Amino acid sequence: MNRYVVIDLETTxxxxxxxxKIIEVGIVIVEDDKIIGEYGTFLNPNKAIPSFISNLTGIMDEDVKDAPSFLEKADEIVALFENSYLIAHNVPFDLGFLNAELIKNNKSPLKNPVIDTVELARILYPQAPSYKLSQLAEYTDIQHADPHRALSDAYVTASLFLNLKQKLASLPFETIDHLLRLEKKLKSDLYELLFTRREALAFSVEEQPDITSYKGLAFKKVKDTHVEKSNHPLSFGEYLDSIYELNGSMDNMMDHYEKRVGQREMSEEIFDAFQGKKHAMIEAETGTGKSLAYIIPAIFEAVQKKKRVVISTYTTQLQSQLLDSEIPLVKRLVSFDFKTALLKGKQHYLSLEKFQKELEDDTNDNYDITLTKAMILVWLTETENGDFEEIQLSSKGFLFNKRISAETEGVYDQNSPWSTKSFYQKARRNAQQADIIITNHALLCTDMFNDFQFIPTYQKAIIDEAHHLEETVSKHYGLKLDYTNFQYTLNNIGTTDDGNWLARIIGNHDIHIPEWNETFTLTKYEIDDLFRMLFQFVTEQNRSKKAVSDVGRIQYRFDEDKENTKDWNTIKEMATRLTFYLRDLIHLLAYTEQQLVKIDAIDKSNQDDFLMTIQTMQSFIDRIEHLFLMDDHSKHVKWIEIEAYGAKNAAFLYSEPIEVSKLLANDLFHAKESIVLTSATLTMKQSFSFIKRRLGIPEDRLLTNKIKSPFSYHDQVQLLVPNDFPDVKGNNVDDFIYSTCEAIMSLAEITQGRMLVLFTSYDMLKRSYYLLKETIDTHYMLIAQGISSGSRSRLKKNFINFNKAILLGTSSFWEGVDIPGEDLSCLMIVRLPFQPPNHPVYEAKASHLKDQGKNAFFELSLPNAVIRFKQGFGRLIRSSNDRGIVFVCDARMMKARYSKYFTESIPNVPTNFASTHELMEKAQEWF
Incomplete structure (x- = not known):
């Protein structure tokens, strides 16, 4: 069949x-890889079109009032699909609507073979940033003249399908062969397309020079790059001149480059720290261009001294910016060669060996795993790095991804064919040869925690986004235990007869594992009982007001020596019993491995699997003992979180060190020659003292500098604080939320939307969203984190794409979200970002400070809130042309005895503290 009919519907x-009801039909016909016909019509739905549909599509009631009914056009539409594939971008939607209407009108539903271009694009464009039709059109350079109109969308879908067919025709035999085996579990009917391509390849001598294969797996051929390292004769001053001054190098190389005096100052400060073997803390305010400022001296130092420099970031977004923008720019500016490598933790990389094994067995694969396998097969023909973050894998496939990550690889000997093909080993080899290694805080901490085994030797490092270092160190020197991960690990191992890992590994060998199935089943029951008991325990604590609740979870902090209740003692007994069962499983696994070795029925890969499985089980025992059976509450904070409305065993256990300053002092600052910490937010009231104490940086080896922003905040920003909002304390939360929503609506009128509203509480965000949804004009697009679907970057894109949008965010939206220009004109901060005093981690740290005779509010709570506030404030002005209002609903900003810590920690801006009515007039006048 070579006829494809593409359909798109607009509906009420x-x-x-x-x-x-359907209000518009668009159909495009494709034969012999050409568009040969089209069909389009309005349909009268016999009901009003909702205003949000009219806003989205531009279709009004008057457009359809004289249009035919569906029944009048049904036969005409059905006839178009005769002897053809039905194609749509999200087939269940379009075919579902079409068939529902046919059935309602006593006609037979369509039963054509289908191709869903969402699914096909996910498989064939695994690196696309999004699978919405408009984003795919942009990604594949298809003109999309009239989005959300049926015929235009059908044309774009048809063009997309033809592009996808071309992509399919470029894939090698091995990839097509594997896709053909997976096809039966996909939703699209791709058999004919795949079979035709495989047959063509089977009789072809076509070679693909950039593709290689091993064990039936095709992947991109990647050469290890080697850069000759060379000295450069320039002094550091001459080097900076050549970049910043002479011939306007930077201006010529970068469009819209703004000269930044602070950038050179920062480069010089880092050079001084490196030369003097000192540490440095540099706060570089927004607009400094700090990433370029630290890359320049890092490269000079690494090449001149022939010793690598590590750059660590908190977010992958900044890593991408460094690799894709800043490093290539410097390469064009300097006259010598240098090599950069990106290195992440093993869990970020695909293991080719484990993936190849998973392809051999698809008996237990659900749809998400099948789709994930299909995407990876195509991605392997494109990727050089094997980094999972390059592709848009389904979140439901996350646990499968863990199974095929390099974390599951053992230690390869040099003769292993997989060793040369391992993406992680390749990344390690590149890092060994690199002048600059770009990594993340998580791997930096893992490296420290494991005696520096993961990152090749270094003595100098630059830590960007350094305000996150303490929290990352705490997580890495702490631990986590949760029901899902526990049960997932055991389910993967399985019984001797359920087709999972253990059953597959013992295969048809005559091996008896005494009591395995019984012990395994009892262990799973014990885990279930323990986590149900924990869930019930925290629920009871919440009833008696001993737990804290927000962000959809209830949190309860526990101390072993204080928990002497009957229930807690029962929990400890259950935990102890579980460790005995886990030890029994470990002994049985070791016994099984010995039996397989005896009969020579196990290879090195499977031996590695046994070792890793035993290590994982032992780590569960270690975590249980640390959490429940060790009395170390003076050093660690331990707490339980439960999903307020989750499953009755959805409990999450955490432990973190109360203080990391000594750990960092010993494991980082004393161990390394020079560590540079930088961020836009390190100081409180112009002082570095808070962050110095928290991170344990030795004073005698420390340089500090604060680089001012080049932006004219005084002319670009107005800070507005109302003096008549209800006090949020006591029973006034509802009144406060109501006043906040009124202010949002008033400001939205003035700024035409384009508002980012930052909350400190998810509960408050949710209540505000539903109140606004009831009252706000339909002209505004309301987007809310945790309510509107999509990732943070997806919500941000949606916000930018709508002319009049209001974005409500909490937690991660306080930083790292850049919305430059007129897309953002108003930033609202609902409450000053103090952590709740009964949050488990804060409570433990505060108690620790009190024991030392210190004031927890001024030593911990206030500095954290100020740094968080500065992060939020920084969302508004991202370039010298930006202009806008910061509206802070919290009068403590002006009235509290500590207010100056907030006002003196942000740039000097005109501030208005007045009634809401006066502030609205001021905003109107200013805009």
């Missing part, structure tokens, strides 16, 4: 079962 809503 999302559900045909809720009596939503």
């Amino acid at each position: 809503g999302h559900s045909s079962t809720n009596n939503d």
